[in-house]
Amino acid sequence: MCNDSKAKKPYINIDGYRMEDKFSELDDSIKIEMLRKMYEIRHFENETEQFIIRGMIHGTCHLYIGEEATAVGAIYAINDDDYITSTHRGHGHCIAKGADLNIMMAELLGKKTGYCKGKGGSMHIADVGSGNLGANGVVGGSIGIATGAALTCKMKKNGKIVVCFFGDGAANQGIFHGSINMASIWDLPIIYLCENNVYGMSTSVKEAFNIEKISDRKCAYGIEGLTIDGNNLVEVFNAVSHFTGECRAGRGPVLIESLTYRWMGHSKSDAQVYRTKEEIKQWVERDPIERYKKILIDQKILTEKEDRDLEKEAISQIEEAAKFARESPFPEPSEVEDDVYA
Amino acid sequence: MRELTYLEAIREAMQQKMREDSNVYLIGEDIAEYGGAFGVTVGMLEEFGKERIINTPISEEAIIGVATGSAVTGMRPIAEIMFSDFITIAMDQIANQAAKIRYMFGGKAKVPLVIRTAGGGGTGAAAQHSQSLEALVAHIPGLKVVMPSCPYDAKGLLVSSINDDNPVIFIEHKLLYNNKKCIQNVPRQMYEIPLGKGDVKREGSDISVAATSYMVQKSLEAAEKLSQEKGIECEVIDIRTLRPLDIDIILDSIKKTGRLLCVEEAPIFGGFMGEVSAQVSEKGFNWLDAPVVRVAGRNCPVPYSLVLEQEMIPGASRIEKGILNLLNKT
Ligand SMILES: Cc1ncc(C[n+]2csc(CCOP(=O)(O)OP(=O)(O)O)c2C)c(N)n1
């Protein structure tokens, strides 16, 4: 099924998997927009870090810096009205899915104008209207929800699919097994996208798994799957695109393992005793933004100058979001028991 | 004597028990090199090695299952569940397995298991990392439930919990771990505080205030203020062990005061203090001059925003108001 692609020039990924090079068929404007989204995520996270340092974030935050290509590549490969579920490290998915930066930033500062009216914070940002079924504070907590959304898609025959983002750590929760097994026996239209960023908090994948590739678990469910270079936007886009058609045609689910790395500490406080500066440096050298930018410049889709302008625009958008968030009002204490029930 | 934080007292109890008994071991997420999400187990890997400080994948249900199985077969595990919210993921193993094994087997097995977990809010961690779920576990026969409010108690109660032959849910409070206001003299030697014994943290004759965990500290704050400003003397009782519950210490107190205010952080509906209130009404009606009143969390998940979080979780001023209302004073 996967190796008989009719495209003239197939894309072959790091796993040796042949797929159509759907990326090459995209309009330049979309290719540039994806870079812009990555800049938005990067600078949103930089700004968030500043808020953390200044003590303006009451709770904790998990930054997505270094992993931008996975969220953007995957989400641009699906339709606007398809669903995603996200994780505690969710800002990137949320921005890629089209969330409003002002409203997101307001939520981080606990403001009434935020996505959750200040009730959720970083770990619970959701935008159900845009198909984002939410970040999740419980590791693995969204895997069942994503599977349920895929069941809806199948029952309603609405042609939609689901991308379920979760970490390497989450892949060891029991719900991973129960959900993927159900999806496989029911052929649900869902892509399980495991963001393997090498660690679940301090625990390395080497310590937490006895297999080389998390995607090898596909065998246990009789489904398709592969491991991809999650820091290469083109590869992420092509891999997810490759499976969207299969999923929509009722031949899901799929398990994709996206290899990436978180540059920052796990959360607000993390002395990072479990890894070396050298290791971090090696991954910073594989910066997904630099790599994608280079592809666009090499292909003459973008000039250096246009790239700089793009980044500047993203920065000023983030500054505006930060301003909006700072100037927004806090919720009223009287709102505390609102929204508990429908 | 030297002063310890709550976190240090908990660590010391585990270290001393581990030195004494090679069957005691730790199992949980990020507890080895990282020293636990709150730093409770820092340094323990170096002393005890990874055979006894067992770092696990993120699999709460399996952590408790494995700990339970090893407890039944002769080990004395201390399992750490990073946030008490995640005991819900392990609930089958806690409620259907660990709690019931002894009874179901006709008393022919024992489960010497301690589940340590961090509960409570006030850290902006929002709805899935801030809950107070003690009522959920205290409801299950076969489980013991302990919630220390200060370093001295934390050490003695943890030693007793490890020595106990039953599954004990030991709920620590995040805001106590490094709380400089609650540092205490803690004896170096190992000591036990028996499970099932409450403690009077402050004597008084006007009203009794029964509280759990961090709310004991908040109640003491309110009591000091009322004493200084209004000459009202509150007797503050730390329940310490929710199950078995020391109801006598509360009954003895209301014989003197005639009034009881119960304070807890969890949402008021179905909270543990409902049990305390019911028992006091049943057994102490004759001594009461007024109905038992509860001050507790609002009936909603713990919200993120500071203004909302402070509204949801009771603080000293809400406790103070509760005391004044119960005394018909302003
Ligand atoms: C059920 C559960 N257990 C533990 C935690 C604490 N925790 C938060 S994030 C995290 C690591 C998650 O690792 P992974 O899934 O790989 O995601 P990453 O942080 O690497 O993006 C842990 C242990 C949690 N939030 N939920």
Ligand SMILES: [Mg+2]
């Ligand atoms: Mg990870």
